[in-house]
Amino acid sequence: MFKTIAIVVGLLLVVGGVWYLTQSGGPPVDVVVAAHRPIEEYIDEQGKTRLPRTYVISMPFDARIGEISLEEGDHVAQGQQVARIVQEDVEAEFAEAKAAVERLAASIRETGDKSVEETTRQQAEYFVQSMVNTVEAAKTQMTASRSRYEYASTFLGRVQRLIEKGAKTEDDLDRANLQKVESETEYQTDVLTYQAILSIDAATRLLPSMVGQYIDRKDLSVAVLQQQKAEAEARLRTAQLRLERSTMTSPVDGVILAKDLTSEQQVAGGTKLLEIGQLDQLEVEAEVLSQDATHIKAGDRAEIYGPSLGKKAGEGIAMKVERVYPAGFTKVSSLGVEQQRVLVILRFDSGITVEALEQQGLGVDYRVQTRIYTDEKPQALVIPRSAIFRNVSGSWQAFVAKAGRLERRDLQLGLMNDLEVEVLEGIEPGEHVLISPEASLTVGAAITPVQVGAPEEGA
Template identity: 40%
Template sequence: MSRKSIIITVVLLIGLGALYLLSDAPLPVDVTVAETGEVKAFIEERAKTSLPRIYRIAMPLNGRVLPITVEEDEKVSEGQIVASMDTSDLDAEVAKAQYRVEQFARKIVEQSDTRLEDNSLVQFDEFLKSMDLTVEAASKQQDASKAKWQYARDEFDRKYQLFKRSALSESELNEADLFKKQSEIDYQKDILTWRSLQAIQSAMQIGKISILKYKEKKELSTAVLQEEQKEAQSQLDQLLRDQKRATMRSPVDGTILTRNYSNERTLAAGDILLEIGRLQDLEVEVDVLSQYVGDIQIGSLVDIEGPAIGKQSVRGKVKRIYPKGFTKVSSLGVEQQRVKVIVSFDQSLWKQLKEQQRSLGTDYRVRVKIYTEIKQDVVKVSRSALFRNASGQWQAYVVRNNKAILTDVKTGVMNDFDAEIEKGIQSGERVIIAPSMNLQPGESVEPQVIREL
């Protein structure tokens, strides 16, 4: 092509472009239709399955463990033997300890004949009971005599006042005085009687103590033997406990999660042999940014999804929110303050997994959507149709009479996909998706409805 032909072609193209720009041809735009429906605000995070408790079977003491035959993913029942130790040396120690305890028992029987002292103590106890009742009766008699004396004294004082006013004869006054003195003497006699009985009671108690001291001296050798027997019994009990612990049983109906050893070997006390868990208690552990945790409540609905779950998501609920946060470094190296949240599975999980012939264990990766607010029957549009102006006001382009009308809107619940419109857009209106920066208010447009975003 000649240089002249190229120049002519360029000029023609520029002219056609200018003609198109100057014409009123409508601008093609993608639109979505505002509709009435449900809008959910949610927090989406990566998470993992976990168990609220893992039961660890550990070596109870230093020794040799026999081969462990149970394997990972094997079902075990509560009380089932899952591991055992070689107890040949322990069995011999138990037999020796049992013989020592029996020897001490025989010696104690020989040294513990205190029947005479026991009979004497029984007699003293019965006599002391009788003395206790006698002393108590004397004490009550003393209280009665005291009350009688106080009454006689008060009566004498009353009659003396009457005598002074010549309202009582002298003989009646003398009679009241005699009654007062007799009551006082009776009271003093009862005090002496009570104290005498107390002295007798104390003497009898001293006699009993003397017998007890004699018995204590006689039983000294028996007490020493008994203490030695207790020590021997304690050693035997410890050996029997070790013997019992050497047979390790499953504490629950569960599944073997981890088997650290399979062959016979010598291990130290505390080494973990097996981990057992109840997979039916599986839950989800998710670390949520602390600024969002305030929007989450116990019982908030959760959708759990991911390849580990299958094609369909499973519903769950927030079970627990930890009261303390922690710092976690993101994949981009940014320190973030997060809070651990525990989500419980809906029981339909196991039916769904069975239908899909899938299994689920602990520490499997999943994704969760924790719903913080759900609204029904509201006007909603695609989130991509909204934008903010310079002052922060939410706006959207609504197509009316094939023209792009810039409209201020008031939003409600929002997520990454949908937004609730409280004011500015009606259900059924067409809204431009991701409007161009060059789009002008009132400009003619050619809308093309997008069904799926």
């Protein structure tokens, strides 16, 4: 009897289970209703803030820099002094160069003054002319002396002949001899004088040439001094330039981003002292996969969000794509995968930069999350991204619950993002689509659809 009861109870349980499965339609599955609603296609990547240009204040030359009192974060105005070389050093260098130029200028004036030399040359020319006259006078004197000497010799011969005839006395002969000797001596003296004057005349004729040569040498000295003065003036210009550059000012209204030196010290030329940036020019750069970058163009809508900003995706700070770099670069991901990426620059919408700086506390090189919207539709047939999968041939498919049974649909997709996807063909509005279907499901299997969420307007 007990055994019969147990068999009857077992049969009842089996029949009841078969009835339950038949009536309930199979195991429950989560489904959503395919509905028309807006969809946006976007690309999410990490990014960081940056400035398109920073201004580096560096040492213009080797010198001793004074103490820099500015600190990172300090605001500076255009033209404001931000650093200064010790002035005593550059001022002393400038004064030395200036004194050298003035000294050479004085030497040029002194050497170039030829008034004394010109007077001397004029006097030499007068002296040469005077010597010409003196030579002529000495020659005339010598000619006259020679004539007197010749006359005295002739007269002596006459006296000697007349003495033989008794017409002249011995006294007349002695006077004639004396006259001859005196005239001969005078003639010889005049000859020597004439020769001496000729020598003096020859030497005198060299005086104007000598003075001219001296003037020419002074001209050469002036040329050398002028060259030295030009070199000194070049050094003076350098010293003047160094003096002007010794005070370094900010080229823009901005903020001190970095400060490399503090105390007074000797620094080599070219050493970086400060870096200044304009935070109102802040922008964001994102490294996007090259296959995604082909869908991005300048002017596309974008946003930045993340925990650092206290903003969620879709509610971030509005931005726009400024430009997409034409060249990509290779980067190894954290998983060791080599990827080809492209740099994309985002700009804040007008007027938002100041708000982002003041309210969100953004600075340079801050990490943010970026979202770039590449396309959107105000109305599209949308299902969850988790509902689609690929078959062995790579085509997109999805499961649809139809009259308590599973159907597999081939899909043609449109816009797609991380959460949703647009269906162009394969699913009709209002149909129930499985969410995250299990691999064990088979076409035609009985299921019990469990709707997740309420259908939206336009379904």
